[in-house]
Amino acid sequence: TNFPPGPRPLPIIGNLHQLGTEPHKTFMEMRKKYGDIFSLKFASYDVIVLNNYKDIKDAFAENSLSGRADFKPLRDRSGGMPRGVIFNVERGWTEQRRFALKSLRDFGFGKKSMETVVYDEINELIDTFRKTIGKPMQTQNKFNAAVLNALWTMVTGQRYSHDDPMLQDLIKRLTSSVSQSRAASAVLFFPWLYVIRNQLTMFLKYARERQESIAKTMAFVKGTVTDHQNTFQKDAAPRDFIDMYLGEMEKTTDPASSFYKEEGLKNLTITLLDLFVAGAETTSTTLSWEFLLLALNPDKQEKLHEEIKRVVGLSRLPSLNDRPSMPYTEAVINEVMRFSAMVPLAVFHSALEDMTFKGYTIPKGTLVIPNLYCAMHDPEVWKDPKVFRPERFLSEDGKTLIKNEANMPFSTGKRICLGMTLAQDELFLFTSSLFQRFQVGPDPNGEKLTVDYHCASVLLPKPHNLVLHDRIEE
Numbered sequence: 001t002n003f004p005p006g007p008r009p010l011p012i013i014g015n016l017h018q019l020g021t022e023p024h025k026t027f028m029e030m031r032k033k034y035g036d037i038f039s040l041k042f043a044s045y046d047v048i049v050l051n052n053y054k055d056i057k058d059a060f061a062e063n064s065l066s067g068r069a070d071f072k073p074l075r076d077r078s079g080g081m082p083r084g085v086i087f088n089v090e091r092g093w094t095e096q097r098r099f100a101l102k103s104l105r106d107f108g109f110g111k112k113s114m115e116t117v118v119y120d121e122i123n124e125l126i127d128t129f130r131k132t133i134g135k136p137m138q139t140q141n142k143f144n145a146a147v148l149n150a151l152w153t154m155v156t157g158q159r160y161s162h163d164d165p166m167l168q169d170l171i172k173r174l175t176s177s178v179s180q181s182r183a184a185s186a187v188l189f190f191p192w193l194y195v196i197r198n199q200l201t202m203f204l205k206y207a208r209e210r211q212e213s214i215a216k217t218m219a220f221v222k223g224t225v226t227d228h229q230n231t232f233q234k235d236a237a238p239r240d241f242i243d244m245y246l247g248e249m250e251k252t253t254d255p256a257s258s259f260y261k262e263e264g265l266k267n268l269t270i271t272l273l274d275l276f277v278a279g280a281e282t283t284s285t286t287l288s289w290e291f292l293l294l295a296l297n298p299d300k301q302e303k304l305h306e307e308i309k310r311v312v313g314l315s316r317l318p319s320l321n322d323r324p325s326m327p328y329t330e331a332v333i334n335e336v337m338r339f340s341a342m343v344p345l346a347v348f349h350s351a352l353e354d355m356t357f358k359g360y361t362i363p364k365g366t367l368v369i370p371n372l373y374c375a376m377h378d379p380e381v382w383k384d385p386k387v388f389r390p391e392r393f394l395s396e397d398g399k400t401l402i403k404n405e406a407n408m409p410f411s412t413g414k415r416i417c418l419g420m421t422l423a424q425d426e427l428f429l430f431t432s433s434l435f436q437r438f439q440v441g442p443d444p445n446g447e448k449l450t451v452d453y454h455c456a457s458v459l460l461p462k463p464h465n466l467v468l469h470d471r472i473e474e
């Protein structure tokens with residue numbers, strides 16, 4: 001066999017001890033020695049790491065590299081077998097993914113109704129921000145509420161106020177589930193460790209709280225589904241995503257379908273959970289990165305504000321129709337996503353069958369890790385990857401947005417982020433509306449701002465304070 005080269009693994013743990021605190025950077029170092037495609041062992045699992053954006057693109061265009069690993073903790077999360085979207089495979093994944101994409105598109109992705117939903121959140125956020133003018137404040141939890149609420153409204157038809165205890169509680173739980181998770185967590189690779197941890201849970205307060213929190217989120221989502229079932233009207237226009245899903249279940253007669261009866265309901269709960277886990281924290285963390293990076297780069301922030309003022313003016317909120325005339329705004333968003341590389345290793349894929357890729361033999365079950373961070377910081381692709389420079393996405397005259405295939409914050413191929421269009425629309429609306437009105441800078445009495453981050457399965461800026469000024473009222 002011709003498996004890619006890589007560092008020699010130790011017995012039992014393989015190379016897990018070599019990952020360090022920032023595996024995406026460790027992989028960039030290993031790439032210098034072993035090449036673009038190299039192999040590792042995580043406990044008993046074979047792993048290949050892809051670093052070059054072309055390899056990632058080619059690999060994920062293939063169905064056979066679009067599987068997910070069958071880890072016991074993930075199976076347990078969805079009731080003993082893969083369900084929903086993120087960790088589902090085969091027929092169930094195809095069905096749930098296709099349905100979610102289509103329904104969210106019909107309901108909101110890129111549509112007016114979605115714009116209306118997001119405006120409600122933007123208006124509340126503007127009110128909140130205006131109360132903090134001139135005072136140090138943290139952005140992250142404020143973006144969280146707005147973004148999660150928009151998603152919640154599209155999916156369940158219900159909107160909360162940003163300081164609603166229920167909404168705040170849900171945010172706290174989703175945030176800790178994302179910020180405490182690690183991409184290469186030991187419990188995934190050592191099933192016995194997972195079993196021991198679950199037994200220890202009875203003794204460890206923090207672990208017990210974690211499990212209770214997952215159960216609470218689940219119960220909350222199930223409650224919303226039950227409310228919809230009780231008020232569902234077959235022939236009425238669907239009120240939201242859940243209604244569309246219940247309609248799809250009504251139509252389903254094939255017992256092997258993931259929409260069929262009880263199985264359909266189980267998939268609904270997990271799909272909903274997947275949308276919240278994948279959609280809320282990611283979009284709001286991107287906005288936090290954006291505020292931080294623009295506070296550190298006031299000249300870029302002025303250019304952004306100038307474009308908004310020139311195209312939209314200051315008397316109405318920007319809309320998606322303005323987007324084609326606002327290349328600088330788009331370039332800023334692209335550069336924020338490239339620079340922060342917020343989901344550095346995406347979600348691990350796995351090989352669904354024995355195959356060959358670029359001359360290497362890849363056995364079925366091999367984990368495939370796309371190093372998106374490397375693609376977006378590759379010195380061979382980007383002249384100055386460590387510099388925040390939106391202009392790299394613009395033509396020389398600044399009038400045209402230039403895409404770059406290596407910028408892949410949403411991954412690529414068959415498993416590309418399901419919420420990409422929604423996220424891009426939301427980021428445009430939040431960015432243009434907030435920088436139309438506010439100017440953001442460091443706290444003059446606070447610590448020096450840096451781009452340091454906390455590395456979990458997403459990269460979160462370290463807690464920091466910013467100070468806002470209101471350009472319209474001051």
Ligand code: HEM
Nearest residue numbers: 085086278279282283343346347410411415417418419423
């Ligand atoms: C800035 C915002 C976002 C970023 C950077 C992001 C990034 C990603 C990445 C890197 C993946 C992994 C793809 C792979 O496995 O190769 C992913 C998957 C996914 N994302 Fe997003 N995402 C964002 C927002 C959203 C939103 C708003 C939603 C939902 C409304 C969402 C739903 C999903 C789902 C369901 C998956 C799993 C797809 C599958 O396995 O087929 N994401 N996202």
